[in-house]
Amino acid sequence: xxxLRQRARLYKKIRAFFDELDYLxxxxxxxxxxxxxxxxxxxxxxxxxxxxxxxxxxxxxxxxRLLVENRCSLYxxxxxxxxxxxxxxxxPEFSLLEWYNVGSDYMQLMQQxxxxxxxxxxxxxxxxKASYFDLFxxxxxxxxxxxxxxxxxxxxxxxxxxxxxHTLQQDDCLDLLMNAVIAKTFxxxxxxxxxxxxxxxxxxxxxxxxxxxxxxxxxxxxxxxxNGFSELTDATEQRRRFEQDNARRRNHGQMIYPLDxxxxxxxxxxxxxxxxxxxxxxxxxxxxxxxxxxxxxxxxDTLGLPTAL
Amino acid sequence: MASYSTNEFRGGLKVMLDGDPCSIIENEFVxxxxxxxxxxxxxxxxxxxxxxxxxxKSGETLEAADVMDIDxxxxxxxxEFYHFMVPDTFEQHAADKNAVGDAHLWLKAQDTxxxxxxxxxxxxxxxxxxxxxxxxxxxxGLKGDTAQGGTxxxxxxxxxxxxxxxFLEVGEIVRVDTRTGEYxxxxxx
Numbered sequence: 101x102x103x104l105r106q107r108a109r110l111y112k113k114i115r116a117f118f119d120e121l122d123y124l125x126x127x128x129x130x131x132x133x134x135x136x137x138x139x140x141x142x143x144x145x146x147x148x149x150x151x152x153x154x155x156x157x158x159x160x161x162x163x164x165r166l167l168v169e170n171r172c173s174l175y176x177x178x179x180x181x182x183x184x185x186x187x188x189x190x191x192p193e194f195s196l197l198e199w200y201n202v203g204s205d206y207m208q209l210m211q212q213x214x215x216x217x218x219x220x221x222x223x224x225x226x227x228x229k230a231s232y233f234d235l236f237x238x239x240x241x242x243x244x245x246x247x248x249x250x251x252x253x254x255x256x257x258x259x260x261x262x263x264x265x266h267t268l269q270q271d272d273c274l275d276l277l278m279n280a281v282i283a284k285t286f287x288x289x290x291x292x293x294x295x296x297x298x299x300x301x302x303x304x305x306x307x308x309x310x311x312x313x314x315x316x317x318x319x320x321x322x323x324x325x326x327n328g329f330s331e332l333t334d335a336t337e338q339r340r341r342f343e344q345d346n347a348r349r350r351n352h353g354q355m356i357y358p359l360d361x362x363x364x365x366x367x368x369x370x371x372x373x374x375x376x377x378x379x380x381x382x383x384x385x386x387x388x389x390x391x392x393x394x395x396x397x398x399x400x401d402t403l404g405l406p407t408a409l
Numbered sequence: 410m411a412s413y414s415t416n417e418f419r420g421g422l423k424v425m426l427d428g429d430p431c432s433i434i435e436n437e438f439v440x441x442x443x444x445x446x447x448x449x450x451x452x453x454x455x456x457x458x459x460x461x462x463x464x465x466k467s468g469e470t471l472e473a474a475d476v477m478d479i480d481x482x483x484x485x486x487x488x489e490f491y492h493f494m495v496p497d498t499f500e501q502h503a504a505d506k507n508a509v510g511d512a513h514l515w516l517k518a519q520d521t522x523x524x525x526x527x528x529x530x531x532x533x534x535x536x537x538x539x540x541x542x543x544x545x546x547x548x549x550g551l552k553g554d555t556a557q558g559g560t561x562x563x564x565x566x567x568x569x570x571x572x573x574x575x576f577l578e579v580g581e582i583v584r585v586d587t588r589t590g591e592y593x594x595x596x597x598x
Contacts, residue, residue, distance in 0.1 A: 187438025262463035275444035
């Protein structure tokens with residue numbers, strides 16, 4: 101009962117925060133004909149009257165279409181689905197808060213995330229900000245701009261016991277070092293910002309430094325809570341990234357996903373400059389309830405999978 | 410032999426690693442929202458007992474190990490091998506000293522132990538959590554001292570040495586927790 105109340109309270113506070121700012125709450129479909137092509141995100145397939153469809157891995161494309169049509173700041177509380185993600189901090193169906201600020205960038209958005217969390221968590225916390233590149237230099241003496249794969253692998257070998265480094269690509273090394281080494285040193289809330297361009301995802305590159313993307317993540321201790329961007333508004337570049345993802349999928353024998361042409365069309369007709377962020381609500385509840393199992397904050401588990409761990 | 414992908418990893422799963430049978434103790438799924446997933450596992454080598462940490466890229470597979478834990482009755486040791494029997498089938502297995510390890514301190518004929526078989530041969534033995542054994546050697550008991558604290562070493566029939574209360578005598582039977590090696594109680598014959 102307490103965890104249900106806690107979730108209900110959290111949702112109320114989130115809505116109060118955005119209603120106060122006059123953001124529009126939206127509700128976009130969870131089932132679609134296309135999906136996210138990200139190489140590291142697997143969609144759950146559904147069958148709709150015999151046609152292949154996908155459960156959405158985030159409401160991002162749908163919300164951006166609404167942004168193009170309506171040109172006002174939006175927020176949404178919804179579920180998202182990702183196949184093959186299950187563990188102490190992962191559940192294949194999870195809850196998200198996602199919002200978009202029209203006319204702002206990732207730096208202003210980071211500030212807003214901080215304001216929101218301080219308001220809903222009721223006790224002001226300190227938020228540390230650190231740049232991705234600086235963290236690697238400080239903790240691992242790695243200069244990402246030099247992009248030396250052998251050195252990356254060496255650092256992985258030094259810091260992670262029992263791993264075969266030979267199959268690791270540059271970004272695999274960075275992911276592992278960030279999550280299993282650097283993030284372990286974080287205390288409380290930490291923003292990491294300016295990600296390498298190779299991990300831009302749907303973020304715009306920094307106009308002053310194209311090696312970096314205008315992307316941030318928020319951690320609580322070593323737990324990733326949120327991911328935000330200055331959104332990419334360039335339709336051509338967006339299509340290029342989707343195709344690059346699918347090429348990588350093809351090369352590794354993974355399923356290739358149909359591109360979201362409605363989303364690409366919307367981008368072509370002009371996405372207003374905006375910044376957007378997704379915040380994991382199950383994980384936020386874990387932090388509030390001091391739980392170390394995402395499973396324990398869910399209202400029900402209906403997936404019928406064998407016990408993890 | 411079957412194999413397991415990282416998303417099937419869980420505590421207790423028996424897999425082959427570098428040619429040795431191992432048991433997964435703990436499996437942690439690590440994945441950034443937008444990046445490569447890894448499984449960080451703690452794994453016990455069932456031959457050496459050593460625990461190691463391994464990190465796998467998610468999607469990698471390990472071969473299943475032909476390992477089974479079977480309840481067997483302990484029969485006797487012949488100086489070289491310890492002999493066990495599956496009660497239902499009377500099938501017998503001989504475990505060498507390596508396989509038995511420290512469990513030999515808690516083996517008593519007819520007790521039921523869990524024997525771990527790898528490719529049909531014993532590689533590990535877990536004694537029952539509690540055993541009852543006779544004291545074969547200890548200092549004479551102090552009459553009247555039945556309640557006060559104070560312990561003395563006593564050797565049991567298996568050769569194990571445990572701390573027992575001062576009033577106990579040679580020939581008495583005691584109940585011992587094999588996981589801690591601690592005396593639990595006296596057993597009235």
